[in-house]
Amino acid sequence: MPVSYTELYFPVVLQCLIAMAVAGGMLGASYLLGKRVQDRVKDIPYECGITPTGSARERFSVKFYLVGMLFILFDIEAIFLYPWAVVYRELRWFAFVEMVLFIVLILSGFFYIWKKGALDWSETAQPSRRP
Secondary structure, eight states: OOOSHHHHHHHHHHHHHHHHHHHHHHHHHHHHHSOOOOOHHHHSOOOTTSOOOSOTTOOOOHHHHHHHHHHHHHHHHHHTHHHHHHHHHHHTHHHHHHHHHHHHHHHHHHHHHHHHTTTOOOTTOOOOOOO
């Protein structure tokens, strides 16, 4: 059992030093041994094997960003299920009722954005104009 801070943190410091040495060694080896060929094909951006078309300055639809934000929002909310699952047996019915309320709120938000058409990517989709 470690008795001092030096003995306690030595494995962590050693692992960090080894990781930095391995990363530096790989970068150095690729710099020394790697080929340096400059040509037109290597300088174009890689897009899954497809020749790039158009400008990189194209505008994206707002729905693209909206779906991204909604994904992050629901993903973070789903993460809250893990701590609940850990303490569920200790809190019993209280935890069950709280989680049902939490899921109802999440689903109500999901159905609201679904009804508003935020998840519809079709070209003919028109936003609802109801008051």
